[in-house]
Each structure stands twice: as C-alpha cells, then as structure tokens.
Amino acid sequence: MDRRDPFRHNVLTSGHRACSGCGEAMAARMVSDLIGPDAIYINATGCLQVFTTHNQQSAWQAPWIHSVFANAAAVASGVEAALRAQRKKTPVVVQAGDGGTFDIGLQCLSGMIERGHDVLFVCYDNEAYMNTGVQRSSSTPHAVHTTTSPPGRVSQGKRHLKKDLISIIAAHNMPYAATATIAYFPDLKAKVEKAMGITGPRFLHLLSPCPLGWAHDSALSVSVSRLAVETGLFPLVELEHGELTGVMRLAEQKPVEAYLRPQGRFKHLFDSKEGGVELRHLQALADARIRRYGLLETDTQWDTHSAMQSARHGRGGYASPMSTVEALNSDA
C-alpha cells in the first residue's frame, strides 16, 4: 500500500500510465479521494481502466472491478443489490468515460437510474474516444477536429452538436445530477459530498481535459477546464428531481476564443472564413447556455472567481485525512 501522503489516501495512486497532464487521472484521484477507500469502484472500459490497471499493476487502493464498455451501470446495479441483500452500506461508485456514458453505456445507465439503485455514477468527459485514437463521440462538441470528424470541404470538424446528457439524466426524476470540473476543487468537493449524502441514483458529469486529444500543452489542463466554465460552454449546474437547484455564476463572461485558442482541436477555425462562421456559432451556443441557466445573474454562494481563490494553508482536504490512514496503518 502507498501511504506516502499523511493528508490523503491516494485511492488512485502513482505509477499509472496516463499521459503527462491527464485531466481524467486528476479528476479520478480527486473524486476517489473525496469518497475514500471504503467503497466499491466499478470501471467501464476506457482510458481510466486502461491506464490504471496496466500489466498486472493496479493503481487502485480500493476494491475495483472492470466491466465491459456498455454495462458498467448494470454491474453496479448488481453489486448494489448484493450489498443491500447483505445489509451492507458500502458505497458503490461507477466511473466511465464519455463513450461509456453518452454512447455505449447509456441504456444501462438509464435502467440503473429508473430502478433507483443507490449508486453514484461519475462520467469523466474528455469529449471523444481518446483511448482508441481520438474518434468522435456524441459528447464531442460542435466543430471539433477528431480523426473521424476532420475539417475539410464538407464540414469544419464535427457537424453535430454535443449531446445534452445532463438534461437526459435529469429527465429520469433523478435525485441528484451535477456538472463539475477539475479547476474548481471546492465546488467539486461540495458536489461529491452532497452526492454521497443522498440515497438513490446520483450522477456527476466531470469535464476532464485531454492534452493529447484536445492538443493543448500538458500544463494547461486546469486552465482549459476553467476557461470552459468561464466562457459558458460548460455550465456548472446542479439538478435535483429534474429541477435546476444550483449554478456557478460567472464573475465575468469570457469570449469563447479564450477557451478555443490554446486547443489544437479548434485550430482550423482560425484559418478560414468557414471557420469564422463556426466560431460565431460556438459563441452563440455559449450565450444560449448562459441564458438558459442564468449564469450571469443567479444569486449564488460562489462565482467563478471566488470559487477558485487560494488561501493560506489550503482550503479543505479529502475524505481520507490522517486519522483514516492511521487506522489503516494500525490494522496492518
């Protein structure tokens, strides 16, 4: 066991094979450290499963099982039902990418929610099939360059829109569904803790940048995810039983160009007249989302500026503080 860090458990520990600067590895470590090691983690096929369990070396310091691509939610339903039969209260957490959530795993997820299983489903959304070489998914945003949506005469990258998954999930009379991203740790922490305090199906949608597929500098993963929120392209919202109950207000709205510029997957938009049209289209999409969720005027606890402020001696830690680690040590 890795117990290098006295202030957190590192449920997802070092030595995994994610690319340098991987947003998904960061997101998964944050979420699993907030939940802690006393949970059962179910992982759909995808980047996360591949890079954490390479060559008989697991990066997971908690019970973990790999399902196939489509059925992570179904496996979780079974695990949860078995625990319930044994009157155990161990939390069950599903982790899947956007492929395993938006596309391939959607019907199992829908069934799991409809049957009311007490499971937290976390989607790490990197907006394409990165694991197999950057193919478009239904989560890929409009006008993005992927290997299966190359810009050319016919279209400027992906022709279709990103699937509005959170609305689909919320339409299931879902107890709790929220979007979050790695750039705002206190917001992510509050949402994970809120989700863990609710019984029934819960859903977290985390935007996690992919330096390889998005073609940005590996150091910019956090900055890019922050800009996705600040431009309005990825609104941070909370929905309970289908109703919008919380949003992250934008302290100031940034132009979408600030988000698109650092990313190579949008590079073609800056080279041509047709690209310019798509730039305006993306700006209009951001404006529409801001209007829809009231991101500029809703009165909230935090806004995009105050939620990221740094403070002397940190701003709160993880679910596995010193005491948990000490307890584990004394067991050993």
Add this chain to the structure above:
Amino acid sequence: MTPKLEIEPGSSNAYHTGAWRTQQPVYYDKWPPCSQTCPASEDIQSWLAHATEQQWQAAWRKLTERNPFPATMGRICYHPCESACNRKHLDSAVNIHAMERYLGDMALVQGWRHQVLHETPQVQRVAIIGAGPAGLSCAFQLARRGYPVTIFDAQATPGGTLRSGIPSYRLPKSVLASEIDAILALGIELRLNSRVGVEVSESDLLDAFDATFLAIGTQRPRLYSESSGQDNGTTPSHSVMSGIDFLYRLNRGEAMQLPKQVAVVGGGNTAIDVARCARRLGAAVTLLCPQDPHGSHHHDLGTEMPASQQEVVEAETEGVNLRYRVGVRRLVRSGEHLSGVEIAHVDRVHDRHGHFNPVLFAGTEEFIPAGLAIFAIGQEADWQGLGYLSQVGEAEGVWIGGDAASQAKLAVTAVGSGYKAAMSMMATFKNEALLFDARKKTKITYKKMQLHYYPKQSRHEGKVSEARLSGFTEVVKGLVDDNAKHEAKRCLSCGVCFECDNCWHFCPDAAVIKKEGGYTIDYDYCKGCGICAQECPCGHIEMEPVTD
C-alpha cells in the same frame, strides 16, 4: 471442487513514471520585488506572513532584523516597496508602510525590547560618527551581536536629520525618541555634543577604536549664488534662507514669524517639507520647481521632480501653489526688503558636466511676490575637521554610510547602509566572506504569477486628520486593528509558498506529497506535465529541464 484461485494484484507504484520526464518542477523561494526594492532590504513578505497569522511580536522581530525604526520609517519612508508591489496589477499595492508603522507603534505601546543575539561579548570596539539613521542602524546591528559601540554626535540630542529635518506633522518627536531609546538600551554608549574633529580629535578616536563608521550626513546647505543673477545689494538673512536651516530652527522649537507670502525653491522632498511647514505657519506658499511634474512621460525622460509623488499630492491638498519648470532669474528687492523673485522658464539646470549652470529662456519672465525666499536646492556633507577620515577606506578600518555616501538621500537608504557597514565590519573582524542573503535573488514579476487565484480586496488606509493646517500635529493616523489584520492578508507572498494546496490538488500523478509545513515532489512518479508550476498562484515553482 474448483481450485482456489489466488492472484494478488501488484501495485502500480512498482512502475516509476518519473522516467518519462523531460522537465521537472522545483520549489524555489524567491526574493519578492518589495524586498528587492527596499533600500534596507527588509524581508517584507516574511514579516507580513507573521502578521497574517497575527503573530505580531514575531512580525516585529523579523522586521527589526534589518530596520530598528519601524514606527519612524512606517511614517516617513517614501516606500519604494509599494511602487514595486505586484499586487498593483490586481487591485492596488499592499499598504506596507502602514503595516510597518502599525507594528512599530505596537512595539512602543507593548514595550517590546530588542534581543541580543550573542551573549558572548566581542572585543573589537567600534566608533560611530553621527547618531542619525545610518549611525544608529549600524550601532544596533553591532550591539545586538555583542560588540561595544560608541556613537559621537555634534548635537545635544540623537536622531540626526530624522530629528532636525522631518517636520513633526510627519513624525512626532516622541515616536523617534522612543525608538532611539530602545536601540540605545542594547548598551550603546552615546556621546552627545561631541563633534569629531572639534571636541574629539581624529587621532584620539583612531587610537581608542578598532573600526569607525562615518555617518555624518549632509548638514551643509547648497546656497543660492546671487552673483549669477543681477544682485543689487546685500541679502538680509531674514529674507533668504536655506531649507534645512528653516527646518532645523523649526524642529528645535523656535517660534518663527513668516511674511504673508513665501517662495520655496527646489523640487525635492526637503522643498516639499518646507512648503508644508510654511503653510502651517500661515503663509501663502509658492513652490518653484525646476523639474517637470510627476507622470510616466516625464519619468521616462528623466525630468520628473525628485520629490515623492504622495508628498506632492499632500502639499497641493494643503494649498501649496506649485510651479514647474521655472528657475530664479533674480531676487527683487526694494531696499532691504525682499519684494519677490523673478522667475523664468528653465530649459536645463545642470550642464553636461553636472555643474549648476541654468539656461533660462528670455521673454518668459514672471514676478512672484514673496517676503521670504527659501532655497532647498540640495545639501552636502560637512567634512570640516575630518581630514584623515575622509581620505581613507575600509582597508584602514573606516566605513562610510548614510547621506554622506549615497546618491539617494532617503532615511531608509541610510538605515540600509548602516546594516551593510555593520555586516561588512563583522565579516572583516572575523576574516570571513561577506554574505548577505542566501535566498535566490530571482526577480519575480506578476507575469510569472497567477493573479486570478487571489481575491480582490481594496487597500486600507490610515485616517487623515481634518484640521491639518491648524498646527504640526500628525496628519495621517495609523491603521486600526481590524484593518491591519486584513491589510496583512493582502500580501500575495510573491515567490514564497503559502501552502495553498494547489500543486497538491492538481497533480494528476499524486506525485506532490503534502507534509507538515510544505510539500515535496516525488520524482519517482512526476511526469513533468507542468500543471503545478502553471497553477501556483505565487510563482514559487519553476520548471527546469532534466539534464541527465
């Protein structure tokens, strides 16, 4: 019966992803711009960090390591630190001087005493000539390290220019006296009314002491030479005066009667002090400044007036009439009485060789009525009786500091020169190399920081007295307790870690390990993505290429 299957999964910890790395993050404490600019090289970030934790005494001790005059300097220093403060790129600079004053005042109220660093007394005896900020600062550094120190001063009270040159509306005499007493309490011998070269001979001094620090200041005013103008008679002393004489007499408590209108000549801080004092004595004051007003254009040209901008604003608020780019063509008299000065546009004051040689443009003359002209056009050291000491240097055991040695004649520069002289002396005594700051002196600019991680918060100021022209009581009050707490927290801690946890939260590889009081990087696993350096608010982390 099925065979029992036992597979123990290995841990990914066995695989060291650190081998992928081409660059690596390194934690470096940097020297923030405030400290870099401070002539006394105070570790401002460090004492503000103590103040943030409300460890007031620790903050005061850290501050006084370099400057034993916080209550004084917090009032009178023109705080170049604040002009350099990176926070001005976020909202406005940290009010460092008000915090310094707050700590200094607290020390006086609480009666905190300076601590002696070495109990063992040292043998080398040091003579210090001049009990001004440079001499006292040097004495303070030596005395707290156990050296016997004697200060000689020509005046009847210690303080030098701090006492004779600074008006009491900026620095109450009691504050200065208390801080000097605290320094002298370290066991420093003070011989007043003892001018070296007059009351004490040079040779006696050299015989009795191992080293000497010359901090004689600049006591002799540069005089206006009327021969260059068309002078038509003798100058009665009550109608023309030098700025430092005026301030000296005023600070000694002399009751001065001024005519209704006064002209002050000069563009430095002394000129402003004189003008503001004359206003308080009821005169209408015109300040005749040979330079241009403040502003980036003139700053770049190098023609900006040398006085502190804040002081100029204060003077204007108090009704001083400022005239820029003007020189005195002649003093206009009717008999013995001065009726005013004739001024003209001045194209330049000094020639290429630096000699005073003004070029005034004909046809731009103007008459400024004034019954008294006060010239604050510079001052120089008075070397009378110091024939030998003025010729020798450190090799002969003589150090020099303060205004007499420096271009920038600021009190805080004098304090810094006293510190440096003391350090240099002690290194010579011990035969060691002189080492000032081990910390890496890398400049940290706001561009290397992530200012969006800091909350915006407006600057707290001390209250300004309403009835400022009615006398010589202090104009600016200190910060109230509540504001001081908040003002300390405004420090961005440029280049110095304040444990915000960003690097720790954002490492995708769990390669940043949090420890009690800081972080370490586990280079076995760090892939060198650079996120920690990118997201560090204060620019404490550097990315360096991996060399092997």
